[in-house]
Amino acid sequence: MATKIFKHLQTPVVPLPIENIDTDQIIPARFLKATTREGFGNNLFRDWRFDNENQPKQDFVLNNPTYAGKILVAGKNFGCGSSREHAAWAIADYGFDVVVSSFFADIFKGNALNNGLLPIQVSDDFLKKIFDAVYTDPNTQVEVDLENQLIKIANTGEQESFEINPYKKACLLNGYDDIDYILSNREQVEEYEGHKPL
Amino acid sequence: MSTDNNIQSPASLPTKEGRSGATLFDKIWDAHVVSSKEGFPDVLYIDTHFIHEVTSPQAFDGLRQRGLPVYRPKQTVATADHNVPTWDQHLPIKEELSRYQVDMLTKNCAEFGIELYGLGHEYQGIVHVIGPELGITRPGCTYVCGDSHTSTHGAFGAIAFGIGTSQVEQVLATQCLLQQRPKRMKIEVNGQLQKGVGAKDIILYIISQISAAGGTGYFVEYAGDTIRSLSMEGRMTICNMSIEMGARGGLIAPDETTFEYVKGREFAPKGEEWDKALAYWKTLYSDEDAQFDSVLSFNAEDIEPMITYGTNPGMGIGVTQHVPATESFEQKEQGSYAKALTYMGLHDDESLLGKPIDYVFIGSCTNSRIEDLRQVADFIKGKHKADNVTVWVVPGSKQVQKQAIEEGLDKIFEAAGFPLREPGCSACLGMNEDKIPAGKYCVSTSNRNFEGRQGPNSRTFLASPLTAAAAAITGRVTDIRELLQEEELVG
């Protein structure tokens, strides 16, 4: 399944200035019983979002109508913990296309990219600038330009460039995925199997 | 599982004795690169792929949608572990969604020709426990699984790491994975461990020193005489928790301890195959002049029995130390820190020693192997748990359970008020009914203390099996060294 194409985006952002947000917070294990990829967005940040009676907690940002948009901005070391891809599905299914943080856990980053969700690592400084901008004006828009690897705070014009693996960038821009690529290497795989060490 | 290996020398064998400058990691990686192209990740060959019920159904769905078969079904091993009950396993699973998920695995394995060690099978168990004990996990190979603690298998001198479901689909479809070569870190531990301090304490100590993100981007090789002196079980505990410092995985060069462990196991190479394999395995070490991107060293003498107080595994202290003060953190970290302490119901400078606890969980792929159970049984023999504590002992596999019963450990557990349950992940992640109730404290031998990990609003103190057993007996957080010393004086 090809992933969806991503090139450019400009939207308001949802701020979540908490560090070390782990995959158990993003999607608690008890919601991993599903056997399809859909519907996880309803349980994104479940225990922060809803109380024990399943009522929305008013103080959590996803329940605050002031903040909306397709970009989630979170504190350092986002997505640590388990390898569950459900975390990336939940974020994408909820409607986010981009997650911005000053640091991402490795597996999460890979999972996100495999699902057309773009993780953008920015400097601590720039992260703070985004939080400051959005807390000053909740309608602050952030612009992401994948082709030129730039992220910009539209209101202030401040911008920073970000890194992305060139292969993954090509995948996102064109909407193709890893399996397509490896299948095109099938002959080499068979040849390798003929002389593998163990 | 196929054991007929076609063994040849990999391209990266050292040119002169110990002088090619390659790390163990690079030797194994290079021997598994199918193709490598500038600007692209390497196509890495995967020797064995472990799958389980939770992270595989969507991958099989993907295969169906693409109209692809499983490329090498004999190199995939399946078990049901994450979501299975640990009591009355012979009865149908009560919870409907869990039952459906486990049934889906059975159906998918049948349809795609994959060997399944499902519920009721004598080999069933936690995926990272069964691989090693069946001799599927061996030096020099590559292993992946849709579970981050796949790093456990690195204890054998293998490259093993967790992957997401899209990658599970990728490996099913191609037996390969697109991977960027990670950086290499060496962590050395040297010196003599104190009595009552073990592998779990070593790894909790390291993570507490370098933080839960300190290994991000790296693959770690553990070395030094303390690591060398550990059993395979201890080495697995160490490698298991590599992921808790953010590392992709961890590995330990194979040696006699490794070869002894693998020899004779169900799927281990036999006869001539064994000799060939052994000759190859003996080439698997980091060369003396190997270059690492980062090197850290620790002294075993500095390590106390460890316990975590917070909501990530890096938030750990020696059991006699106090919870750090919020002020000791940088301003921007104070908010997250205070949030963690509030969640745990703890305050600045608090000592955990003597704190009453409610549950003890001895299990998970970190500490549910036979050696862990023996160690606990040996300590609790003739003692009884405190009245305020509920204890669950969950063996890592059917084989572990069987062995424990054969050795009479179940009787010791029973007498002490520690019922021996049936194998599965259980309270490690609270997916089945084994959940720690809200607000309750659990001393747990598992690997994660995240908010809600063991059940909504549960509070986890991670510790070694001995420290957990001591807490079960006294009903409080306890310094195991004191109990051991008392026993010595008495006995």
Ligand code: SF4
């Ligand atoms: S025991 Fe826990 S950490 Fe290990 S595989 Fe199961 S859920 Fe994952």
